Amino acid sequence: MPEGPSILILHEEIKKFTNQKVIEISGSAKIDKDRFINQKIIDFKTFGKHTLICFKDAAIRIHLLMFGTYLINDSKSTPLKIGLRFNKGELNFYTCAVSVVEGNLNDHYDWSADIMNDKWSAKNAKEKLDEFPKAMICDVLLDQNIFAGLGNIIKNEILYRTKIHPESIVGKLPEKKIKTLIKEARVYSFEFLEWKKENTLTAHWLAHEKKICKRCNLPLIKKHTGKNKRRSYFCTNCQELYK
DNA sequence: AGTCATGTTGACGA
DNA sequence: CTCGTCAACATGAC
Numbered sequence: 001m002p003e004g005p006s007i008l009i010l011h012e013e014i015k016k017f018t019n020q021k022v023i024e025i026s027g028s029a030k031i032d033k034d035r036f037i038n039q040k041i042i043d044f045k046t047f048g049k050h051t052l053i054c055f056k057d058a059a060i061r062i063h064l065l066m067f068g069t070y071l072i073n074d075s076k077s078t079p080l081k082i083g084l085r086f087n088k089g090e091l092n093f094y095t096c097a098v099s100v101v102e103g104n105l106n107d108h109y110d111w112s113a114d115i116m117n118d119k120w121s122a123k124n125a126k127e128k129l130d131e132f133p134k135a136m137i138c139d140v141l142l143d144q145n146i147f148a149g150l151g152n153i154i155k156n157e158i159l160y161r162t163k164i165h166p167e168s169i170v171g172k173l174p175e176k177k178i179k180t181l182i183k184e185a186r187v188y189s190f191e192f193l194e195w196k197k198e199n200t201l202t203a204h205w206l207a208h209e210k211k212i213c214k215r216c217n218l219p220l221i222k223k224h225t226g227k228n229k230r231r232s233y234f235c236t237n238c239q240e241l242y243k
Numbered sequence: 244a245g246t247c248a249t250g251t252t253g254a255c256g257a
Numbered sequence: 258c259t260c261g262t263c264a265a266c267a268t269g270a271c
Contacts (some may be wrong), residue, residue, distance in 0.1 A: 005251050048252080065250045067268045078268080095267055097251070104250050144251090208249090227261090230246075 002049045002064040002117040004116040004149020005193035010051055013072060015044045020086040027082040029098035036060065036084075046116070047109045048148025049239045052101065053084070068096035084131045088125025114148040115189050128179065137181075140170055147185055152230050153208045154192060158184045159234060160207035165241035166225045166232040172242040207233045 017088070021040050025033040036055060041052040053060040062082070064070075071092045071204055075083070083092040101108050112121035113128075128146045141155045159166050162181045173181075194199040203207075210220050213235035225232040 006249080027263095063251070065266075066248065067250090069268085097266085142250090153249050230250090 002066075002068065003151035003192070004046075004048055005153060005189050005196055007046045007049055007051055007064075007149065008116050008193055010070060010198060011046045012045055012052075014070075014091055017041055017084075017089065018043060019085060019093060020088070022084050023087060024085040025082065026079040026085075027093070027098075029082040031082075031098055031100050032061070033082075034226070045105065046114075047105075047111070048114050048116075048144055049151070050148075052105065054105065057103065059105055061099045061101050062093055063097040064093075065095065065097055069094045070096075071121040093193075110145075112144060115186050116149050116193075120186055122179070122186070125182050126178065129170060129182075133169070135170050136166065136226040137164060137168045137170055137173065138166035138230070138232055139228055141185070142228060142230065149189065150185055153205070154185065154189055155230070156208040156233050157192075157206060158188050159232075159239065161188065162240050165236070165239040166234055168240070174242075177242075207235075209233065213238055 017227070018041055020219050021038060022036050025036055027033075039055045041053055042056060045052040045054060045059075049063055050052040051064075053062070060082070062068075073089045075090070075092050076094070076183060081093050081096050082098050083090060110124075111117050111119040112124045125146055129140060129202060130141050141150055141158070142152065155166075158181060162177065162184050164177060164181060170178075189203070192201060193206045206214055207220060210233055212218070213220050216235065216237050218235060218237050220233050220235050222231065222233055238243065
């Protein structure tokens, strides 16, 4: 389910509940739910893969992990993680991680790290990247402190687009290559968003779960790469290994 | 039926 | 104390 662009779609769908008062909260989430009863939602925000339901002095943070789902004005029989009921309507989340962020969100989040945020800063991302010269690029791209919202699909697609081998070492990449990659992270994420809305996302994949390289017709390699061992799909002919 | 995956966290041991 | 490894969480596609 998640990756930043999908969370933006979720935000679009639930923001109509802004200013609604919470009548009831249910579900198995291990947070103090009662404190939010009769409180008004003052805003919904997102940070990377986080959905934030904002109240006066705290926010409920929801992370859909791999299989999280949500239903608006509807419910299903699988165990409810957290459900909010309003005078008019309800909002239900399943299979997700829920926590509470106390106080001012600005004290917890560097908005410039969120690839989908207006405050996104490629410059800040570059500076943070430079702190990990020995890391593999496939690992660093998934670092949510640097590229919040960037997930495994976006990783594979932007490395393919920019012709960089996922096992390339950050410090060995030419400056220009890194800058192109960082730029592509945001550009591709917004294309992802549009395709996801049109339901054509998977049809647009060039690398992720693909078997043949569209550029050179050679087979793509599937390998669990880096420290995190997430799936990578890449073309050893088109994507240069900097090491 | 078993494996695996758009992800993160916390426990545990070296 | 810090680092790496791994299980846990839990759903659905193949």
